[in-house]
Amino acid sequence: MSHAKSAVIVVSSLVTRGSVGGRGAVFALERLGFPVWFVPTVWLPWHPGHGRATRVVTPEAEFAALIDDLIGSKWLGEVGAVITGYFGAPHQVEIAARLIAAVRQANPAALHLCDPVIGDRQGEAAGGLYVPEATAIAIRDQLIGSCDIATPNAFELGWLTGRDVTTTGEAVAAARALNIATTIVTSAPAMMTKSAATLLVTPDDAVQAEHPLSPAAPHGTGDLFAALYLAHRLDGFEPVKALERATASIFDMIVRSVRAGSDELLIAAEQDVIKHSLAQVNLRHIAVPRRPPKPAGRPA
Secondary structure (H helix, E strand, O other), rough: OOOOEEEEEEEEEEEEEEOHHHHHHHHHHHOOOEEEEEEEEEEEEOOOOOOOOOOEEHHHHHHHHHHHHOOOOOHHHHEEEEEEEOOOOHHHHHHHHHHHHHHHHHOOOOOOEEOOOOOOOOOHHHHHOOHHHHHHHHHHOOOOOOOOEEEEEHHHHHHHOOOOOHHHHHHHHHHHHHHOOOEEEEEEEEOOOOOEEEEEEEEOOOEEEEEEOOOOEEEEEEHHHHHHHHHHHHHOOHHHHHHHHHHHHHHHHHHHHOOOOEEEOOOOOOOOHOOOOOOOOEEEOOOOOOOOOOOOOOOO
């Protein structure tokens, strides 16, 4: 009998139709054998990119009560990691931070992956944010500084650090400015033409994974990547191997979904590529100056 895997808490959005946010993350983690505790932050009928629709945010008192129930549960020690993604309101961030602290108290080895879903270069609001600035600030101030792994896109990394992120060197410098163990920049500046890049940055290394760019890729690739990368790390893969495996699965999923003409990632129909993908990605170690060593902290 195989050893049971630790549970993962996913704190993110819930859509009725589609595979973005928590829907994609939960499916991928469960496909890879991880029990999942899902904490929805907002309920939407579909991704906002498909058109405006009703948005239901859990009120503060109810959200806090639910989190307090989880914190006080007898099963909290089962949790080996927490993923935080999209938040519906600033108050949810502080409440989620309490949950993460409780998980770490119950299991000091537990990891927190923060996917700061706050905007992109095509964001609706000024500056590319598609969440209220107060929510973005709460994520930056209450989650990013204490997480083990962060997975911002290039715009989010620039906003979080106040730096330009237009070249690979700038992306590495900005990622290290976050001062956490592992930062993975999705939609990073690519070094090859017509390519998509994902950049893994640690205090001692920087590795870029690239694959051909697929036009009209469906939404949700960042949510799915975060779940896959975390799952591979929990399964014992080193950071670069986890990067390679997760990126290959994402590339494969995008190609298959686009080929089928889908406006969503086909995570159910093409779920085999979540488990294993034969897609090829190019890995390149980036030669950039290392930052000075910092005191030992939490590994990731």
